[in-house]
Amino acid sequence: MTDTCTPSMAHAIGESAATTVASTLKALADPFRLRVLSAIATDPRGESCVCDLAELADVSQPTVSHHLKVLKDTGLLASERRGTWVWYRIAPEKQHAVSSLLDAFAPAALANQTSETSDAALAKADALVEMDARVTRLAEELADEHADQSRDLVIAMVRESFAGLARAARVPQHLIPLTERFARQRLTDLARERKTGVPQVLFVCVQNAGRSQLAAALVNQLSDGRVVARSAGSAPAADVHPHVRSLLTEIEGGQRTDAAFPKPLTDDAVRAADVVVTMGCGDVCPIIPGVRYEDWAVGDPALASPEGVAAIRDDIAGRVRTLIDSLTND
Template sequence: MGADAAAGVATALRALGDPLRLRMLSLVATSPTGEACVCDIATVADVSQPTVSHHLKVLKDAGVLTSERRGTWVHYRVADAYTAAVPVLLEGFAAAAVEAAPGGHAPSGLTDVDATLDRVADDLAARFPDLSASVVLRTVRESYTALARRSTVRTHLVVNTERFARQRLDDLVAAGTDEVDTRPRVLFVCVANAGRSQLAAALVRHHAGDAVVVRSAGSAPAGDVHPGVRPLLADLGAVDAFPKPLTDDAVRAADVVITMGCGDTCPVLPGKRYEDWVVGDPALASPEGTEAIRDELDRRVRALLADLLPDHPHP
């Protein structure tokens, strides 16, 4: 480790070198929304408001947290530069420290969030009354496990679990019924679901809005979206993108399945329209190359939409 890097790490570790600050950081990092109001953070210990403010200022000055005032309250979230490092600290280092303590054990895994997943399942069960509660709960738990196995950013894990489970339940309903919804359903599949398929799905939403039901997935999903792709997704309004594993239900529910570099790992079902788009991988491209890949995908997406929605106005 170089001297500058060591100095930066030491500054962050000094800011985290207080049990109360670590608990505050944990509350922010594990919030389902990825942020926490100062009014909630103040509940982690019986201390005065000035003390809470002091500790939050230390974390902000070290660059670990950022804040935004909305009306009466200030909301805090983990700074972008630390979104990968903080989960490692809270889940890896903390677990090891507990394990090393006399008589300690490191709680980890699905059982830690059982109550939260039960609440997610209850909410989704109300949205999918035609599915049994057991199917909904199993889908939520499977979705959490699939994302937790690969995700490198845990601050939004519960939120992403709800989104992924909701998509899976929607696909399950669509695949198993004569659906009244006649909108075309398009599934984009690449290996990591971290670049090409994410961009393609975002472009469909950008151009077609709700006129098309679009999904993206990966045969071997990455832990997070490629950093070079995130600004392009943000320009398209896709600020909450995250890699998702490919499921059979997503394929069954799709009218069109478009693969990009994943070979024969995608299930082939009769009656589906399949296309393979030969498009470069943003993970191997320069910023200019990534923009060129976006432009190529945009051309292909426009042609696809012109075919699927001939009466829909196209830019």
């Protein structure tokens, strides 16, 4: 036996290869890029466009395009322009590597999460499974109530509404009444003929937890019933932000703030609206002929100081008054 250290470096990764791998790992060392990669890899279509990926977070489409370019430069993604959109898919030669990263390494890296977190996730999953019978009963009741609509359509809409709300829900026991409210509104939207009756405005932001909720509440307060406003989000949060909920309490005089909850953006909501307003957060809505679109670049009250929140509220209120005038003055 020898007491000298004579290690062999023959099996270590080469310098050039290490540089290339490190460059790829550096590109992946960003939470949003990992989410983008996962979204593309798991998309049932086998590809995703920028408009889809912008829903992952409150970022603009140019920001998403930048992150996609970084991933493409590493060779992980391939792209193809079709019409006005660029579509991205996992490069065929990197499929196995990406699968290994997402299916093996990521779960291993997360293995140190607390048992309480795992238990809470299991409890939520169990609660959602138990709700299936209640969702079925609600769907049947609304289908009976809306006999003028296709029964299959109503049932599918209720189940889709439940699924959309369940994705972000922290407290599953509130899901059934929220699902009923949301499904009823969607059925109303489905039957509405745009350009008739009271004008309807839809405010949209990514999480539907701040600016869009505030704008809708201000329209409903200041229009005195002459305009109806709703709000939605492409990736709704679990709840309205506390700063915004306190503003809603002030606006509504302490009434009906329980009606404010983040809701998924749907095509029927856009089709029913006379005006769709995005709140400067980079969200994108379906383009429906005859619908007027506006984008308001306003601050986010959820991130602002108390003084900033007041300024944002006043800014939105001024825009709301102009919008109301445009919809109610012949």
